[in-house]
Amino acid sequence: MDIEKVNSMDFGEFVDVFGNVIERCPLIAAAVWSQRPFLDLEDLQKHFFAVIDALPQSGQEGILRCHPDLAGRELQQGTLTAESQREQSGAGLTCLGADERLRLAELNAQYRARFGFPFILAARLSDPAAMQRELARRLLCPPAQELRTALGEVKKIGGLRLADLLCADPAKL
Numbered sequence: 444m445d446i447e448k449v450n451s452m453d454f455g456e457f458v459d460v461f462g463n464v465i466e467r468c469p470l471i472a473a474a475v476w477s478q479r480p481f482l483d484l485e486d487l488q489k490h491f492f493a494v495i496d497a498l499p500q501s502g503q504e505g506i507l508r509c510h511p512d513l514a515g516r517e518l519q520q521g522t523l524t525a526e527s528q529r530e531q532s533g534a535g536l537t538c539l540g541a542d543e544r545l546r547l548a549e550l551n552a553q554y555r556a557r558f559g560f561p562f563i564l565a566a567r568l569s570d571p572a573a574m575q576r577e578l579a580r581r582l583l584c585p586p587a588q589e590l591r592t593a594l595g596e597v598k599k600i601g602g603l604r605l606a607d608l609l610c611a612d613p614a615k616l
C-alpha cells in the first residue's frame with residue numbers, strides 16, 4: 444500500500460486499516476485521519492506519535508492499560524488481537540515452559556501492582572529471556588520514567604505495525 448492510497452481513504456476505511464496500530468485504541472487512528480494528507484510512512488508515523496504525546500497523562504496511561512499482558516491470560520485463551528497474537532507467538536511466548544510462564548506472570552503482576560498498567564515491550568524485538576530481564580529491571584524504575592519507557596515501547600510496536608501495513612522496511616523509518 445502506498446501513501447497515495449492512504450491519503451485517498453475515507454474515515455471508515457482509514458480506521459478499519461489503521462485502527463489497531465495502537466493496540467485497541469482506534470481513537471488514535473481516528474484523530475490521525477484528520478491530519479491527512481501524509482507525505483510518507485514516516486510522516487504518518489509521526490502523526491500517530493504526536494496524538495499520543497498530546498494526550499494528558501490519564502489518556503497515556505489509558506493506552507497502556509489497553510495492552511494485553513505478555514504471555515498472559517489472553518494468550519492462553521486465544522483472545523488476543525491478530526497483531527498481538529502474531530507478535531507474542533513470534534517472540535516464542537506460546538512455547539514457554541510452565542516455570543518460565545509462571546515467573547513472567549509473577550513479574551507482570553508485581554509490575555502492574557506498582558505502576559497501575561501492564562508491562563509493555565515490543566515483543567518482535569525481544570525474546571522470553573530478554574523480556575524477563577527487562578521486566579525485572581524496569582520494575583525498579585521510578586513511575587514517571589516508566590511511563591515514558593512504556594509509551595516508547597507502544598510507539599515501537601505501532602511503528603512496526605505501520606511498516607507491516609505499508610509493506611515498508613521498519614529499519615528505513
Ligand SMILES: NC(=O)NC1=NC(=O)NC1=O
Binds near residue numbers: 512528561564
Ligand atoms: N504487554 C505487551 O507488551 N504486549 C505486547 N507487546 C507486543 O509487541 N505485542 C503485545 O501484545
